[in-house]
Amino acid sequence: MFAKNVPFEEFKERRMHCQEEVKKRGLKGVMIWSRGGGTWDRYAGAEYFANHYQQRCYLPDQEPLWSGRSHCVLMIPSEGEPVLIVTTMEFRKDLVAIDDIRYSTDFFGLVCDTAKELGMSEGEVGIMYEDVLTWKIGRKMKEQMPELKMIPCDDILSDMRVVKSQREIESIKKANEIGSAAMELIMNNVAAGKTEAQVLGPAMEKIYSEGAVLYFVVTSSGPYSDAVHSIDFPGYDSNRIIQNGEMFKVDLIIAYEGYICDFGRTTIVGMKPTEEQRRIIEIVVEACEHVISLVKPGITIKELCQAGDDFLLSRGVSLSAEQNDEKQIYAAFPPHWGHSIGLTWERPWFIHEEDVVLEENMYLAVEKGLYQPGMGTATYEQNLLVTKTGADVLTTSRKLWL
Known part of the structure; x- marks a missing residue:
């Protein structure tokens, strides 16, 4: 509040x-x-x-x-x-x-x-x-x-709630400022010899000391990196030690004055990815950034989704629901490109069936997950405001952690 x-x-x-x-x-x-x-x-x-x-x-x-x-x-x-x-x-x-x-x-x-x-x-x-x-x-x-x-x-x-007021935007920007700083702390703390819980620890102090609250956080890594979270409760593993070369990803959601920010990052423990690991992470980042570059008042959600799918296809990503080929990168399911946010997750959701037209001062999260059998799932998510001229990206933490 x-x-x-x-x-x-x-x-x-x-x-x-x-x-x-x-x-x-x-x-x-x-x-x-x-x-x-x-x-x-x-x-x-x-x-x-x-x-x-x-x-x-x-x-x-x-x-x-x-x-x-x-x-x-x-x-x-x-x-x-x-x-x-x-x-x-x-x-x-x-x-x-x-x-x-x-x-x-x-x-x-x-x-x-x-x-x-x-x-x-x-x-x-x-x-x-x-x-x-x-x-x-x-x-x-x-x-x-x-x-x-x-x-x-x-x-x-x-x-x-679709279009945010100036007072709401003030809180939204502060939420993203705190959340981005917390994400930097998390990603800089990823290292072999730690548990997922230990990686998250320093960021929690930042979140609470700034007057925000942890709404939701999940991590996954290593043999569980194809899952959304390594452990169902609390959503991050406090026992298994992460190792160099493993994929590590985090989805962080905090709330400030009731307004949430929701974004995620993926990296490789030790920061030395294989060619395949680098490729899947770079593609998911590039795909989301491509969709964000098209955001402006007047464009429809359906058009943004199609542009995102076309980008993935141009990079050799499959949109198939059958995902068994270990040499193939697939778009993870459910097949969406994000959603609106504010006090909660709101309409519109970025799906092809959605014809909503973007307006100035809508607050959006653009996200995607890519999956390759035997390697895991790489995710990426950014928060932004729709302005008269395009997207004002509020997530300031580093995009690529490679």
Whole structure:
């Protein structure tokens, strides 16, 4: 959440826009659910409209002490003022862009009472981020509001978030500044005799000391370099010692004031690649940079994907889903070229079926993975803003680590 220079008027304008869309659809209002605490996933709803992050990890309901822990819901009626219902009171109220904030140890009862007060307890009401609801929350709502019909409308939020405001861009740039510095620390620390966890260690201090948080990081190396991560949990190996000549790759995602940066790099431990290793890493970097060079307002996602595929084909890369030839480099699956980002992973995704036209101030991640049987997968990812003239690449860490 924004901790300084909070644009309260901007949050109000977002809610008013949302309210207008709700009215157009004939809905009585919208419930915007979010979740926080031990998971960074799916906090963006309340964050976007209220500048509120629900701290405290999920805990099973322990009534009468608490219920609904880690969840919050912002209710915006079709007419009238919004209400934010929280499940803990430990937060900076001066930073939240909502006047009416409510709390009760009986979370489910408060949700129901507030919905009735706002005229949102029956009939058609919009819902955003329904996937964060537990079965219990859904069951309780149905028991207490049997005439309520929830209408999914995440598209209102996703459409609004496509183009970033100047205040958002300020945080986005800071996230990339911290993330790029962390990536430099990681890649400079890759060396034989260390575990993947030891390679990551120094970067974590940088991330946290700068006011950001680690959202997600995975590494893979050596015999597991064809996988996204060597170990499912925590995503990096703290036991196996990496060796010279092995492929090492990392995908790093951090969040600053809620806004994420998401990029990756690949190298060879010892920095002395074979010709085959050098070729796959150089091609994946060149391919992504080629796509980035074409970014500008007016071009479609579909056109960028086609340009990327054509580039790979010109370098002898196969797009086939059958990937068994050890002498052949393949485009890794799923076959996409990136996505939009912000408070989370957002539309558009870079796939051929997407006809979205790029606009100024869209925040994008361009990425690709290439795979060769017996050698592993090389990945590369960059973050950028769309400007009037092209791409402003925000990822400043070194591109090629060879």
